[in-house]
Amino acid sequence: METKITIRADAPGVTIDPNIYGQFVEHLGRGVYEGIWVGEHSKIPNVRGIRSDVVAALRKIRVPLVRWPGGCFAELYHWHDGVGPRDQRPRGINAAWNDEPETNAFGTNEFMDFVEQIGAKPFLAVNVTSGSPGEAQAWLQYLTGPEESAAGKLRASHGRRQPYQIPFIGIGNETWGCGGNMTAEYYSDIYRQYLAVLRPYSTLIVADANSDDYAWTEKILQKALFRHAEPTPLAYINRSPQIGMMSIHYYTLAGNDWSNKGAAVGFPEREWALAVERAHKMDEIIAKHSAIIDKVDPERRIGLSINEWGTWWTAPKDAPSNLYQQNTLRDAVIAGLTLNIFQNHAERVRMANVAQMVNVLQSMILTRGSQMIVTPTYHVFDLYQVHQSGSLLPAEVTGPDYTFDNVTLPAISASASRDSKGAIHVSIVNLDPNRAARVVTQVQGARARQATGRILTADSMDARPDFDRPDRVMPVPLQGIRVSDRSIDVTVPAKSVVVLELR
Ligand code: AHR
Secondary structure (H helix, E strand, O other): OOEEEEEOOOOOOOOOHHHHHEEEEEOOOOOEEEHHHOOOOOOOEEEEOOOOHHHHHHHHHOOEEEEEEOOOOHHHHHHHHOOHHHHHHHOEEEEOOEEEOOOOOOOOHHHHHHHHHHHHEEEEEOOOOOHHHHEEEEEHHHHHOOOOOHHHHHHHHOOOOOOOOOOEEEEEOOOOOOOOOHHHHHHHHHHHHHHHHHHHEEEEEEEOOOOOOHHHHHHHHHHHOOOOOOOOOHHHHHHOOOOOOEEEEEEOOOEOOOOOEEEOOOHHHHHHHHHHHHHOOOOHHHHHHHHHHHOOOOOOOEEEEEEEEEOEHHHHHHOOOOOOOOHHHHHHHHHHHHHHHHHHHHOOEEEEEEEEEEEOOOEEEEEEEEEEEHHHHHHHHHHHHOOOOOOOOOEEOOOOOEEEOOOOOOOOOEEEEEEOOOOOOEEEEOOOOOOOOOEEEEEOOOOOOOOEEOOOOEOOOOOOOOOOOOOOOOOOOOOEEEOOOOEEEEOOOOOOOEEEEEE
């Protein structure tokens, strides 16, 4: 039986926010040190200490946004340790991650230099557990203050005269867990305190609901939003919303057991099925959190950010650093499925940050000393960049399921958009690791005369590149596309990600 995709070019939806393609960088393992920062005196080619191979790879996929410095690390981080002459910065330990050494060599100005080098925007996570509203406010004054202000003078003395722009601030990280073990009620009060001092600077993002903890979202919206006792003359209060975005953290394991997440490589089909099933649940999680937000914000002013998402496998004993994992074709299929889900919820989902950018969890990039490879997940971000800022086109999919043991899911996931030049892009993921799908796409309201496509697939479920064979899983042109008056007919191989361009 064939799969049918019906695309409604006659019913375009919202613009897909490029920030859905955001990334997350935390001081953890070799995510920052070696992965991004090698220091100015390194033999690894770098610009002001930031490795050039990594910057070039990230520029190519147009990373829109980077969340930093954590994660759990953010809740222990004091920004003033990471500014000023590097040889005078305090050396510490990273208590969030096995007491790894923390040199503070990569601090605020290095991070801002990094995002400027890759052409992205910054998203800062401020410390609400061991920090204070005053410390966060001083950080924002340091970053954004005019050069003549005291904070701006300090920044200029550290080499940066021009103020930075900080479009997004996250108020804490996982405040139900490593971010202070708070109840939703208690955190709501803390949020209101930070709101009072940080509102003038940026869009504020509420700390993250844990997966399907819908009660968290419900309570925060009840408690953190409030009415001012009387009309205020303060312009910034009228201008910026109390809550810019709500947020969720949701990771994919092979199943739901955090003590047995499954291996990154060499796994059986059962773990493939459990992992894609868990990744697929992202759709329900977003829909249910969104329905709660809809009740207080039917006009959809408040966004939803998936502040952390990605695959998290059991680390082997010989992993070279904390939370380092291999990245295979399965990770790429999960990335494609997840990005399709985000896009199809673009009316509420305005941001997402894959965990994490380099050498940690579902990375874009892996390094080994001076060597660097890009992962299958990187290729999906590369293929999907055509959707950034496109108009979402509804895509209805009907077709066979993928079934294994107790897992039953639609085998094909799809999402479509139209870019500013009128080209329609359709991303199609075949979750079935065994069966190819014949996919017939019909476009309502537009005529497609030509179609081209690219595909990412491989023979085995855990196919992956390595440092000696960096090109082992690579996108290639899709062959055999048939375009007729009414439809585009393609064969989408088992376990693959395809992006079509229709003109
Ligand atoms: O991404 C790794 C960790 O996962 C982050 O520090 C934390 O926020 C989450 O639990």
